[in-house]
Amino acid sequence: MSFMDNPQWLEPARGAAAGAPVPPGRVTLLGAGPGDPDLLTVKAARVLREASLVLYDHLVGEQVLDLVPASAECIYVGKESSRHTLPQEAIIDLMCRLARSGRPLVRLKGGDCYVFGRGGEEALGLAQAGIPFEVVPGITAAQGAGACAGIPLTHRDHAGTLVLATGHLRGDNDTALDWPLLARARQTVVFYMGVATLPTICAQLMAHGMPADTPAAIVERATLPGQRCLTGTLASLPGVAATEAVQAPALVIVGGVVALQPALARGMACAG
Template identity: 70%
Template sequence: MSFIEDARWFAAPPAAGANARPGRVTLVGAGPGDPELLTLRAVKALRGARLVLYDHLVGKEVLRYVADDADLIYVGKEAAHHTLPQESIIDLMLRLTRSGRSLVRLKGGDGFIFGRGGEEAQALADAGIAFDVVPGITAAQGAGACAGIPLTHRDHAATLVFATGHLQGDGEVALDWQALARPRQTVVIYMGIGNLPVICAELVRHGLPQDTPAALVEQASLPGQRCIEGTLQSLPQLALQHRVRPPALIVVGGVVALRPQLLKGLQAMNTR
């Protein structure tokens, strides 16, 4: 297979002829990282692809399912470092498909859960480009299952909320803190490690006790996975102490306290 690390190299596909049929796009969720958590439909799409645009959180083990004669274009986005801005990624997809090439757009987790897949699907629909969507196991599901934290539980959490901890344009984490601080729910925050002290402080300020169980799950489902447990009060300091780095999720709620009990079973399973 051909890896193209600089997407700008591929940014000018040949112009389509007057009668050329446009290609189609398959938006594929690659899951949280472990290739064994790919869906069968995702594997089928990767094996049939001849052109794949993939993100930063898609591991090399997942890319092994792509055919040897395919082109792979890296369009990953990391904090403060984007290979291509989102608008340019969409423009690249449109120009490639209009030139007659079909492609797989491969995203970590699920593309429709904080993966900007919705924006890309909108652009494709507006341009009249046919597309399919293959859902993936989102990072929160992978983190909960692998770390021993059930995201819902009859005794602890009747509500599950996903949120993003990215800074907004005004430099603030603009979230509905009152809704996030409700009792008997689990809150999973994506992309919030850099703003962890603010997130924990705001949740406490809006009503959650300081001793509310909370955890950080780093590199969920991968060999380097770590889970750091604490409370809303202690978690920011624990993150510094353990040097937690993205990709990592913040999990808040009573379900985190179940981890020690569930971990016994998980460890027994892993030693068989």
């Protein structure tokens, strides 16, 4: 439902005296984690159970939303590739308007708010508007994908550096990211939102010196039913992903740690 369909969301909080100034409500920027509701933090689960007004994103799972009381009002403001319910600036404006009505608000985002979740933009907008807020961190998708797929993001024998990068490229793909930095040896690079740009990502890493046989993986629907982990190399992974019709949400993981995935995945299956 659109907030335009329910204008009482913007009315002053109940109990406010007529004409009296209403102090802004507190906004909680809350990370819902990678999808599995069991991976919510204890604080996140408590905040959701106490929520009365929630703005939530596309990647927030239904089981997470089930924790919100039935009496709460939930507003969908999700963004998919080329399909935005509201542009980011409008979401920030809506958050400020709702908070100024005096009602506490939960801004529910997938993963962690401050890791490719635009939480920094929203927090800055609230700070500049003088609206009180707090941030409840969540497990970011890279952590969820690595743990559930059997890919340690760091390992003393393979990677002493972990880099998180966006795969949502803009403009000239040759300069959109710091490719020489990303192509360095002995590190793990995780690309968020990289399904559509996977061929470009792999080609640019190889063009900047990363060996074509570097292990690489793409993890689809990490932590959720139907999760898939497909492995290959920089040279082969785009073809594997295309053949298997990988769809978002998915993460791309590049580096020597991916070579550990078959053994660790077998061990996890035996333990389960």
